[in-house]
Each structure stands twice: as C-alpha cells, then as structure tokens.
Amino acid sequence: MKFSSRITAFGVTPAVIFIVALLSSIGALMNAQREFHRYTQTEQAVEQSLAEMYAQGLQMGQAMRNILLDPQNPKAFDNLKTAEKDYNAAFARAQTSAQGSELEAALSKLPALRAAQKLAQDKVLGLVAANTDAKEVINKEETPAWRELKAELLKQGKAATQVSQATYARVSSTISMAVAVSIGLAVLAALVTLVLSLRMMSTLRKELGGDPAAARAALQAIAQGDLDTRIDNQGGSESLMGVMAQMDASLKKLVTEVRDSASSIATASSEIAQGDADLSARTESQAAALEQTSASMEQLSDTVKQNANNAAQANQLALNASAVAVQGGEVVAQVVDTMRGINEASRKISDIISVIDGIAFQTN
Structure with a gap:
C-alpha cells in the first residue's frame, strides 16, 4: 500500500x-x-x-x-x-x-x-x-x-x-x-x-528513518552546503534519512572529485602558462634568428652577384686569353687554374644558397 x-x-x-x-x-x-x-x-x-x-x-x-x-x-x-x-x-x-x-x-x-x-x-x-x-x-x-x-x-x-x-x-x-x-x-x-x-x-x-525534525535539520544543513553533518538514520536504506545519507555521501564524493579536478586544472593551467612564456621566448629568439638569416641571405646574394661579376670578368679574361693564347702556354695554364678556382667557388655558393632556402622553408 x-x-x-x-x-x-x-x-x-x-x-x-x-x-x-x-x-x-x-x-x-x-x-x-x-x-x-x-x-x-x-x-x-x-x-x-x-x-x-x-x-x-x-x-x-x-x-x-x-x-x-x-x-x-x-x-x-x-x-x-x-x-x-x-x-x-x-x-x-x-x-x-x-x-x-x-x-x-x-x-x-x-x-x-x-x-x-x-x-x-x-x-x-x-x-x-x-x-x-x-x-x-x-x-x-x-x-x-x-x-x-x-x-x-x-x-x-x-x-x-x-x-x-x-x-x-x-x-x-x-x-x-x-x-x-x-x-x-x-x-x-x-x-x-x-x-x-x-x-x-x-x-x-x-x-x-528518524524524527521529522531531524530530517528537516539534515535537509537544511545539506541545502546550506554543510556535508559534514551526521545523518542519524534509524530506518532502512529506503527511508528518507537513508536516501539522504546516500545523497550526502554521493555529494561528498562528487565535491572531492570536483576539487581534485580543479587542482589538476590549476596545475595544467600553470604549466600551460609557463609553456606559453617559453614559447613566446622561443618565438622571439626565432624571430631574431630569422632577422640574422635574412641579413646573411642579403650578404650571400651580394656575394653571388660579385661572383657572377667575377665569372663574367673571368670569362672575358678567358676570351682575352684565347686571343692571346698564342702568347704562350704559361699564360694559358694560369688561366685554366683560375677558371677551376672560379668553378669551385660557384659550386660552393650554390650549396650555400640551397642551405639558405631550406632554412627559410623550415622557418616559414
């Protein structure tokens, strides 16, 4: 009933x-x-x-x-x-x-x-x-x-x-x-x-599960957030006081889990803030490095231009040398050696440009 x-x-x-x-x-x-x-x-x-x-x-x-x-x-x-x-x-x-x-x-x-x-x-x-x-x-x-x-x-x-x-x-x-x-x-x-x-x-x-006044007092305590109040359950687990005791235990467990989660979130937030500061510092460092790299690239570009000019001059000299080849084998040998040095310098310059392009791609 x-x-x-x-x-x-x-x-x-x-x-x-x-x-x-x-x-x-x-x-x-x-x-x-x-x-x-x-x-x-x-x-x-x-x-x-x-x-x-x-x-x-x-x-x-x-x-x-x-x-x-x-x-x-x-x-x-x-x-x-x-x-x-x-x-x-x-x-x-x-x-x-x-x-x-x-x-x-x-x-x-x-x-x-x-x-x-x-x-x-x-x-x-x-x-x-x-x-x-x-x-x-x-x-x-x-x-x-x-x-x-x-x-x-x-x-x-x-x-x-x-x-x-x-x-x-x-x-x-x-x-x-x-x-x-x-x-x-x-x-x-x-x-x-x-x-x-x-x-x-x-x-x-x-x-x-007890006196109505005790049940009312327990409910008021729980409503005010006091989960440490002792609930005197004189009935079974299905009584109101029994259910309130179960609710109180569940609320305590939930509050503990929320506190632990909040602590973990606070720690993670602190670590994230520290990581953000480190990232900012690294970003500034990389920006400075990029500026240096840009300056180096400008210098390399100037060097390449000079080498190109030098190559043009060398080619002109070679032409001149061809014209005066008849002047003697000794001058030809010198010109050949000079051309070899220029070719070796050009190869090195090309390698340097490839390295610079790779660094610029990684930075971007």
Missing part, C-alpha cells in the same frame, strides 16, 4: 467509526423519541384521561347526593352537568389518544356502562322533579351502575398504568442502551484512533 493510502486509511478509519457511532446513537435516540412520544401521547394520556373520568364520576355521585339533600339548590344541578361534561370530554381524549393502541379495545366497554349509569341518574332526577323519594333508585340502580363503571375505570386505569410503566421502561432501556452504545463506540473510536496514531507515527518514522 502506498504511503499516502496508509495515511488516508489512518484518518478515515476513526472517522468511519465515529460516523457509525453517531448514526447508531441517532437511531437509538429516534427510537427512544418514538417510544417517549407514545408514552406521553398514548399510554400516559389515556391513564390521565381515565383518572379524570374516575374523578368526574365521583363528582357526579356527589352532585346526585346533594340534589337529593337539597332539590332546590341549583348549584348541585350545575355541578352534575359540569361533571358530566368533563367526563365526556375526558372520554373523548382517551379515545383519541388510544387510537391504534392496545388500549383502544378496552375503552369500548365504557360507553355501555356509562349509559346504564346515565339512565339511572336521569331516573333519579325525574323522581326528584316529581318530589318523589329517589333514594331507593340511587341505592339499587344508580350506585350499582356507578360501581360497575368505577371498577372498569380502575381496571383500565391500572392496565394503562402498567402499559405506561412498560413503555417508560422501554424508553429508559433504549436511552440507556443508546448511551452505552455511544460510550462503547466512542471508547472504541478513541482506542482505534490511539492505535492508528501509534501505527502512523511508526510508519512515519520508518518512512522518514
């Missing part, structure tokens, strides 16, 4: 665990919210409505007795109407709250019981209006009807309480579980983060 991929994995894994923990907590809290809504809007609402119906049933019973005691007291009749109205309102709320729940079926028993009680109450009120004793009807009809209704109200109230308590227990359990799961996942995320952090530090040290 590439180094960048490992670093990404180290960062993504805790994030994934955190997201899972967050989603789990949100799911548990939403479930708890639904249960709590059901607890408050259904079970608890039905329980409160049943308690209100029971209380209003008691109020109706009390109002009936007050009417029997004082039929002319309008307050007693008003209390009866108010209690009856409040009872019906509480029953309507109970029906609304219990829709779709297990309590809805139980509430269907109450209207018949309430109707029987209502029938007995109306009968009592009719007797009171006729100034007839209604105690017997209350004792034998209204009170037994109320007792049946009261028993059912208490029964359903108890059942609603049990359901409410069960729902509350589920809500508490769900919340506790959500908290426990959240804490567990948070601890797991922390542990995973710690482990991955240690792994990441180990990987970084392995890849860097």
Whole structure:
C-alpha cells in the first residue's frame, strides 16, 4: 500500500467509526423519541384521561347526593352537568389518544356502562322533579351502575398504568442502551484512533528513518552546503534519512572529485602558462634568428652577384686569353687554374644558397 493510502486509511478509519457511532446513537435516540412520544401521547394520556373520568364520576355521585339533600339548590344541578361534561370530554381524549393502541379495545366497554349509569341518574332526577323519594333508585340502580363503571375505570386505569410503566421502561432501556452504545463506540473510536496514531507515527518514522525534525535539520544543513553533518538514520536504506545519507555521501564524493579536478586544472593551467612564456621566448629568439638569416641571405646574394661579376670578368679574361693564347702556354695554364678556382667557388655558393632556402622553408 502506498504511503499516502496508509495515511488516508489512518484518518478515515476513526472517522468511519465515529460516523457509525453517531448514526447508531441517532437511531437509538429516534427510537427512544418514538417510544417517549407514545408514552406521553398514548399510554400516559389515556391513564390521565381515565383518572379524570374516575374523578368526574365521583363528582357526579356527589352532585346526585346533594340534589337529593337539597332539590332546590341549583348549584348541585350545575355541578352534575359540569361533571358530566368533563367526563365526556375526558372520554373523548382517551379515545383519541388510544387510537391504534392496545388500549383502544378496552375503552369500548365504557360507553355501555356509562349509559346504564346515565339512565339511572336521569331516573333519579325525574323522581326528584316529581318530589318523589329517589333514594331507593340511587341505592339499587344508580350506585350499582356507578360501581360497575368505577371498577372498569380502575381496571383500565391500572392496565394503562402498567402499559405506561412498560413503555417508560422501554424508553429508559433504549436511552440507556443508546448511551452505552455511544460510550462503547466512542471508547472504541478513541482506542482505534490511539492505535492508528501509534501505527502512523511508526510508519512515519520508518518512512522518514528518524524524527521529522531531524530530517528537516539534515535537509537544511545539506541545502546550506554543510556535508559534514551526521545523518542519524534509524530506518532502512529506503527511508528518507537513508536516501539522504546516500545523497550526502554521493555529494561528498562528487565535491572531492570536483576539487581534485580543479587542482589538476590549476596545475595544467600553470604549466600551460609557463609553456606559453617559453614559447613566446622561443618565438622571439626565432624571430631574431630569422632577422640574422635574412641579413646573411642579403650578404650571400651580394656575394653571388660579385661572383657572377667575377665569372663574367673571368670569362672575358678567358676570351682575352684565347686571343692571346698564342702568347704562350704559361699564360694559358694560369688561366685554366683560375677558371677551376672560379668553378669551385660557384659550386660552393650554390650549396650555400640551397642551405639558405631550406632554412627559410623550415622557418616559414
């Protein structure tokens, strides 16, 4: 796996665990919210409505007795109407709250019981209006009807309480579980983060071959030209510090080779300068020699011209001698000897000219 991929994995894994923990907590809290809504809007609402119906049933019973005691007291009749109205309102709320729940079926028993009680109450009120004793009807009809209704109200109230308590227990359990799961996942995320952090530090040290600060200091030293800094490589040869150590050694070798080459170049330059000075001196010497050679050639040229003139004169003398040969063999012999000397001098002059031409060719 590439180094960048490992670093990404180290960062993504805790994030994934955190997201899972967050989603789990949100799911548990939403479930708890639904249960709590059901607890408050259904079970608890039905329980409160049943308690209100029971209380209003008691109020109706009390109002009936007050009417029997004082039929002319309008307050007693008003209390009866108010209690009856409040009872019906509480029953309507109970029906609304219990829709779709297990309590809805139980509430269907109450209207018949309430109707029987209502029938007995109306009968009592009719007797009171006729100034007839209604105690017997209350004792034998209204009170037994109320007792049946009261028993059912208490029964359903108890059942609603049990359901409410069960729902509350589920809500508490769900919340506790959500908290426990959240804490567990948070601890797991922390542990995973710690482990991955240690792994990441180990990987970084392995890849860097040491502490990042040491690697930065070594790079700064090399960048400033300090190749004598000791590089503490704690990783392998493929780590950054290992490669830096190899680079440092290569740079040292290269610098040494450059220094040696520069020294050799300096020595060669000095020798070239000395040779150039010698060449200049030799060139000046050769120039002087050429000047001397040129002067000698001019002298030789003059000598050749003189010899040519001498040869011409000798030839003239020979002609003259031929003319006067008859004058005597002795003069002829002298002339012959003179001619031989002239020929020998001419040959030597020719050799000298050849030598001069060769020297001039080599100089050019």
